[in-house]
Amino acid sequence: xxxxxxxxxxxxxVAVYVLDAEGAELRLAETVSSAGxxxxxxxxxxxxxxxxxxxxxxxxxxxxxxxxxxxxxxPGTPETDTAPGTPETxxxPGTAPGVSLGALPLGGDGRGLGCLVVVDEAPDGIDADxxxxxxxxxxxxxxGLEAAGPRALAQPGCELPGLTPDRLxxxxxxxxxxxGRMTADPQVLELFGFAPEDFDGRVETLLxxxxxxxxxVLMSVLEPDMLxxxxxxxxxxxxxxxxxxxxxxLRSRVETGADGRPRRMLGVVAETSYLRPSADEVSxxxxxxxxxxGATTIRDVGRAVVGALCEPLGASxxxxxELQADQLVVxxxxxxxxxxxxxxxRSAWRSEWPEPPSxxxxxxxxxxxxxxxxxxxxxxxxxxxxxxxxxxxxALLPLPADGRTVGVCLIxxxxxxxxxxxxxxxxxxxxGLVGQALVRAHALDAEHELATxxxxxxxxxxxxxxxxxxxxxxYLPATMGLEVGGDWYDVIPLTESHVALVIGDVxxxxxxxxxxxxxMRTAIRAYAVExxxxxxxxxxxxxxxxxxxxxxxxxxxxADLDMEEGEAWLVRAGHLHPLLRHPDGSTEVLEIEGGPPxxxxxxxxxPMTAAGLSAGTLLALFTDGLVESAxxxxxxxxxxxxxxxxRADPADPGGVADELLGGVSHREDxxxxxxxxxxxxxxxxxxxxxxxxxxxxxxxHTRRFTARTLRNWGxxxxxxxxxxxxxxxxxxxLVHTQGEVRLSLTLTADRLRIAVNDPSPRTPVxxxxxxxxxxxxxxxxxxxxxxxxxxxxxxxGGKQVWSEVALSFRRxxxxxxxxxxxx
Numbered sequence: 001x002x003x004x005x006x007x008x009x010x011x012x013x014v015a016v017y018v019l020d021a022e023g024a025e026l027r028l029a030e031t032v033s034s035a036g037x038x039x040x041x042x043x044x045x046x047x048x049x050x051x052x053x054x055x056x057x058x059x060x061x062x063x064x065x066x067x068x069x070x071x072x073x074x075p076g077t078p079e080t081d082t083a084p085g086t087p088e089t090x091x092x093p094g095t096a097p098g099v100s101l102g103a104l105p106l107g108g109d110g111r112g113l114g115c116l117v118v119v120d121e122a123p124d125g126i127d128a129d130x131x132x133x134x135x136x137x138x139x140x141x142x143x144g145l146e147a148a149g150p151r152a153l154a155q156p157g158c159e160l161p162g163l164t165p166d167r168l169x170x171x172x173x174x175x176x177x178x179x180g181r182m183t184a185d186p187q188v189l190e191l192f193g194f195a196p197e198d199f200d201g202r203v204e205t206l207l208x209x210x211x212x213x214x215x216x217v218l219m220s221v222l223e224p225d226m227l228x229x230x231x232x233x234x235x236x237x238x239x240x241x242x243x244x245x246x247x248x249x250l251r252s253r254v255e256t257g258a259d260g261r262p263r264r265m266l267g268v269v270a271e272t273s274y275l276r277p278s279a280d281e282v283s284x285x286x287x288x289x290x291x292x293x294g295a296t297t298i299r300d301v302g303r304a305v306v307g308a309l310c311e312p313l314g315a316s317x318x319x320x321x322e323l324q325a326d327q328l329v330v331x332x333x334x335x336x337x338x339x340x341x342x343x344x345x346r347s348a349w350r351s352e353w354p355e356p357p358s359x360x361x362x363x364x365x366x367x368x369x370x371x372x373x374x375x376x377x378x379x380x381x382x383x384x385x386x387x388x389x390x391x392x393x394x395a396l397l398p399l400p401a402d403g404r405t406v407g408v409c410l411i412x413x414x415x416x417x418x419x420x421x422x423x424x425x426x427x428x429x430x431x432g433l434v435g436q437a438l439v440r441a442h443a444l445d446a447e448h449e450l451a452t453x454x455x456x457x458x459x460x461x462x463x464x465x466x467x468x469x470x471x472x473x474x475y476l477p478a479t480m481g482l483e484v485g486g487d488w489y490d491v492i493p494l495t496e497s498h499v500a501l502v503i504g505d506v507x508x509x510x511x512x513x514x515x516x517x518x519x520m521r522t523a524i525r526a527y528a529v530e531x532x533x534x535x536x537x538x539x540x541x542x543x544x545x546x547x548x549x550x551x552x553x554x555x556x557x558x559a560d561l562d563m564e565e566g567e568a569w570l571v572r573a574g575h576l577h578p579l580l581r582h583p584d585g586s587t588e589v590l591e592i593e594g595g596p597p598x599x600x601x602x603x604x605x606x607p608m609t610a611a612g613l614s615a616g617t618l619l620a621l622f623t624d625g626l627v628e629s630a631x632x633x634x635x636x637x638x639x640x641x642x643x644x645x646x647r648a649d650p651a652d653p654g655g656v657a658d659e660l661l662g663g664v665s666h667r668e669d670x671x672x673x674x675x676x677x678x679x680x681x682x683x684x685x686x687x688x689x690x691x692x693x694x695x696x697x698x699x700x701h702t703r704r705f706t707a708r709t710l711r712n713w714g715x716x717x718x719x720x721x722x723x724x725x726x727x728x729x730x731x732x733x734l735v736h737t738q739g740e741v742r743l744s745l746t747l748t749a750d751r752l753r754i755a756v757n758d759p760s761p762r763t764p765v766x767x768x769x770x771x772x773x774x775x776x777x778x779x780x781x782x783x784x785x786x787x788x789x790x791x792x793x794x795x796x797g798g799k800q801v802w803s804e805v806a807l808s809f810r811r812x813x814x815x816x817x818x819x820x821x822x823x
Contacts, residue, residue, distance in 0.1 A: 010130050011120040013039045016106075016141065017053060018114035020044075026053055026114055039099070039119050053115045056103035060112065062135055063103045066125035070101050100125045102134055106142035113145045129266065133172045136251040136268035139233065139372075140170055143249070143272070146424065170270035175203055175222065177254070177262045182206070188269050191248060193240035211237040211245075213289060217432045220402050221252060222265070232403055233372055234432045235272055235425065247272045247425075254403065272425070285429050292437035298322065301437045302332025305409060309430065310334060313423070316414035317341070317389050322407045322438065323368070327355050331438075342388030361385045367396050368405050373428050374398075378416045386410075393417035397427055399435035407438045459521075463491050466499055467748070468563035468681035472653045474661055474673040476625075486513035486554065487623045487672035488521045492528050496746055496753055497564040497685060500528045503621040503674050504556035504575065504598075516552050520545065520598065524558065530794055534558045534571040538598070538606045542573065545599035553599040557592070557621055564681050566613040571606045573598050576624060579638075579645060583616035587642040590619075615680040618650050625669035626660065653677045685748045686713060692730055692741040702730050702743055706754075713747050717808045721786045725754050725803045728779040732801070733758040739798075750810050751788065755802040763792045764801055 013033040017026040026045045033039060045053045052073055056063040065073075100122040107113030116138045120126055126134070171187030182203045189199050192209050199205060203222060210218055214236040221232045231253045238246050252267035291304035302320040310318050317340065321328040333354075338346045341354070348356040358365050363382050367374040374396040376382055386394060390412025399407040409431065463471050471491050486506025493499055502524055506513045523544050527537035538558050545554060555575040561568045570578070570590070574597030578590045595606035613619065620641070627637030641660055648656040657675050690705045692698050706726045710719050726743065733741045739759035746753040766780040783790055783803055790803040 010133075011118040011126075013041070013117075013119040015041050015117040015119075016114060016145075017045065017117065018145065019057075019112060024048070026057060029114070041117060041119075052101055052103045053117055057105050057112050057115050060105050062105070062131070062138075064126055064131060065101045065103075067098050067100055067123060069125075070099065098123050102126055102131065104135060104138040106138060106145060113142055116141050129174075132253050132255075132266040133268060136231075136253060136266065137170060137172075139251050140249060140268065140270040170268060173267045173269065175265040175267065177223075177264055180204070191246070191269055191271055192238060193242070193244075209238045209240070211239060217436055218250075220400075220436065221250065231371060232400060233428075234400070235428050285426065285433070288430060289433055292433055295437050295441055298331040298438065298441045301434060301441050304437070305430070305434055306332060306334050309411060313411065314413065314417070315411045316392075317410070317412040319389070319410040320407065320434070320438075321410075323358070323405060328358055328408065329355055342385045344385035356385070364396060364408065364410075368398050368408060371398050371400065371405055373424060373431060375419050375424060375427075377419065390414075390417075393419065395419070395427055397431040397434070399431055399438055401435040401439040406435055409434060459488060460490055464493050466491075466493070466563060466676075467497060469499075469561075469676055469678045470653050471499075471501070471674065471676045472657050473675070474657045474671070476661060476671040486517040486552075487625065487670040488517045489621070489672050489674045490521055490525055491674070492525055494528060494531075494560070496748065497562060497681065499561050499563060500534070501559040501561065501619070501621060501674055501676060502528075502556065503623065503672060504554055505623045505670075505672070506554040507552045507597075512550070513552060516545070516548070516550060516554060519548075520554050520556070524556070528558075528560075533608070534560045534569050535606045535608045538571045538573055538595075539604070542595075542598045542604055542606070543602055546602040548599075550599065553597040555597045559619070559621070561613070561619075561676070561678070563678070564684050566615070566678060566680055568611045568613060568619075569608045570611060571595075571608055573604075573606055574600075576622065576627070579620040579622075579642060580611075580613075581618035581620070581645040581648070581650065583614060583650075585646055587645050589638070589642075613678040615678065616650060617678045618645060618648075618653070618656065619676045619678065620645065620660070621674040622660075623670065623672045625671035626673060629669065650677055685746050687747075688745045690743040690745075692734070692743060694734065694741075698734060699727055699730055703727060706743070706745065709745055710752075715747070715752060715807070718752060718805050721805055722752060722754060724786060725783055725805065728783050729754065729756040729801055729803065732756075732764060732779050736760065736762075736764075737798075750807050752805045752807060753802060754805070755800050757798060757800045759798040761794060761799055763794075763799065 013031065015031040016029045018029045019025075020027050025047055028041060028043045031041065045051050047054050047057065050073070052063050052065055052070070098121055100120050102118045102120075104116045104118075105112055105114075106116055116134075118126070118134055169187065169191065171185045171189075171191060173182055173184040173188050175182045180203050181201050183201070184199065184206070186196055188206075189196055192206050194205075194209075207215060207218060207222070217234055218236055221234060231251065233249070233251045235247060235249045238248055240246060249270050249272040250267060252265050254262045254265050257263040288304060288308035291308060292301060295301045295304050298320075305320050306318050309315060318332075318334045319330060320332045321330045323329075333341070338349050338354075344360050345354045345356050348354045358368070361383060363376075363386055376386075376390070376394045376396075378392050380387070380394070382394070386396075389410055392413040392415040394413070395411040397409040397411070398405045399409060411427075459475060460473070463473055473489050473491070475487065475489070486508065488502075488504050488506075490502040491499065492502065502521070504517070504520060504524075506517045506520065520541055523541045524537055527540045528534075532540065538556060541556070553574075556571075556573040557575040557578060558571045558573075559568050559578070560570075570592045572592040572594035574594065577592055579587060580590050581587050590611060592609040593607045595604050622641070624634075627641055628634045629637075632640075644660050644662075645656070648659050650656065653675055657673055660673060660675075661671065688705075688709045690702060692702055695701070703723050703726060706723055707719065710716075710722055715722070730741065730743060733756050737758040737760040740757075742757045744753075744755040744757070746755070764780060766784065786805070787803040788806040790801075792799055792801045
């Protein structure tokens with residue numbers, strides 16, 4: 001084994017120094033040297049003195065010295081061992097000529113364990129490739145020292161355990177990233193269970209030996225991103241040809257070319273059986289892996305980590321956060337109360353979670369830069385922002401993925417916690433799993449948010465207020481899968497007492513489905529507003545979809561409801577039947593004669609079905625995501641919704657909608673819900689109409705009819721305003737259109753509506769400015785000035801221009817007089 005270590009390191013001597021119990025000096029713990037090359041090193045180095053080993057330990061960075069640079073240090077450097085014994089203090093008669101030295105600090109987490117010293121006969125210094133391998137090798141040696149317990153190693157007379165340079169099973173490799181060709185030394189091949197003659201130089205050959213669950217993490221290191229460089233560390237499992245399961249540790253460094261692209265990777269592989277978890281820890285990792293596999297959001301990742309680690313490890317606090325620029329964007333905290341966290345976290349609290357700046361936690365920043373699991377015991381010298389998280393011990397897990405650190409997990413203990421080597425291995429394995437899950441969840445979150453935003457942008461922004469009823473809508477995107485769905489709903493006011501309710505679902509989940517959904521919703525709304533009855537509107541939309549020559553089809557349910565009379569006309573195109581909840585609490589499926597889905601048959605017919613609603617009835621229209629899934633058949637789903645409707649309180653339609661959606665968690669499909677509570681109009685509108693003859697005094701006759709009707713209705717204070725509006729609207733229709741003009745008056749509880757229908761589809765245009773000498777153009781300005789609201793809507797064969805005038809009183813009962821004369 002000694003020969004192997006020196007062959008691997010390419011040196012004449014390897015030595016390990018450990019820190020003594022007082023922290024004043026570094027003590028030589030073990031030396032491995034090549035036969036025939038008798039070099040000697042001092043037995044100890046004072047940290048207060050000047051030496052390569054002490055300097056490297058104090059700075060925490062590797063120190064590489066050529067023979068000339070080494071000679072500048074004088075006594076205490078390697079010398080030829082010509083006499084028995086080794087100098088105790090580093091005093092030596094002279095330095096061995098032509099010798100280069102490397103001193104590599106061991107340990108991290110803000111506390112050093114010792115130094116690895118390598119000596120070689122290299123007149124020009126140790127070359128860059130070997131430096132890279134030796135730095136990676138030093139990390140493995142440090143892990144062995146940490147597992148053994150550095151305090152015990154520092155005691156005089158102790159011996160290093162079996163994880164020392166002469167017994168550590170470690171090998172190196174070089175991977176050319178552009179070709180995937182690998183050069184591996186015999187020890188790497190032996191660790192994987194390959195004979196040198198059986199290895200074909202392909203990285204895939206070694207990957208085939210890895211446990212399948214660990215392959216994604218391995219691939220993220222062995223196939224770094226084009227802009228990634230630096231070091232990576234992970235532990236993984238392999239299955240040797242004899243069936244043996246073995247834990248290996250991989251440390252690697254990526255080198256980039258002149259163009260900034262990754263060129264090759266230097267790596268060191270070592271057996272880490274000393275860190276092999278117990279059976280309980282293996283099952284814990286397996287449970288965490290299974291939980292993370294189903295995590296689709298960053299919050300889910302945090303919950304999985306807390307569920308897997310908090311109770312088994314007895315931790316008091318857990319934080320999972322992403323790294324975004326200089327901020328820690330927290331995904332989950334346990335406990336979630338600000339008072340349980342240090343001040344720097346409380347001061348940065350943002351609504352639900354804090355977002356502390358990482359520069360306020362220098363120890364955390366340094367640990368993330370190193371990229372290794374950091375463990376601080378009780379009483380460690382940390383800034384208050386970290387020490388307060390774990391007074392009894394703190395573990396910091398950088399979360400690696402794609403060759404970079406994407407987040408961090410902090411685990412703190414309130415009482416003193418002893419960290420064993422098995423626990424460190426568990427935390428290291430956990431970090432790799434969580435890092436990959438965090439990246440996946442972040443991508444899923446971003447894509448899902450984009451899909452949801454697109455879906456919602458195609459749906460109505462708000463539901464209009466309805467006379468004689470309350471409508472509420474709900475939409476929930478699917479939680480499984482990321483493509484935008486095709487569910488839609490719409491509430492379309494038609495006249496002052498009519499409303500159209502529409503719900504539909506386009507086949508599939510894709511951008512194409514969302515596009516068809518938007519077109520169908522727009523088309524049906526346009527046909528409805530034009531005044532087409534439900535069957536005609538749906539038939540027109542069907543022919544439109546057939547003409548699009550798409551493979552997608554859509555289902556739809558359309559209800560035209562008279563809010564005054566409680567009469568509904570419904571059309572169904574391949575969609576689910578609506579549900580009714582009657583005022584007595586009973587429910588029923590509203591059976592509607594239906595036609596095929598839209599987009600299937602161009603000349604399909606869609607018969608209408610009439611239904612009557614009494615005051616207090618709930619009408620529910622929904623898509624199949626509410627009542628059907630892979631785990632729920634349609635009949636059971638309909639029964640569940642009917643039971644929820646029966647026990648719901650119709651006084652709160654929004655609460656009813658939330659209750660119906662309460663049992664829908666992991667959704668394989670989108671869910672759209674349109675719920676209407678029909679109340680009936682307490683004061684029914686009173687109407688009167690007048691056909692305007694095209695005579696020279698037509699406007700005068702129209703004003704007389706309006707005045708007579710309004711006096712009969714008891715409208716007095718608003719009479720002059722109503723006559724002015726009537727004159728302007730009728731005059732405008734007579735002057736600018738040809739054909740029949742009709743006046744309609746509607747008196748509701750709190751307003752008077754004046755509407756004029758004409759055969760022209762052109763919308764009246766209000767002038768931006770009116771010249772003083774102009775003889776026209778002021779009519780619409782007057783209408784706008786005296787009306788509560790006004791507008792124009794298209795009708796089949798023309799348009800309607802309307803104005804609403806607010807009443808100075810609220811009418812409780814219908815007028816005693818008649819409804820006026822209609823001509």
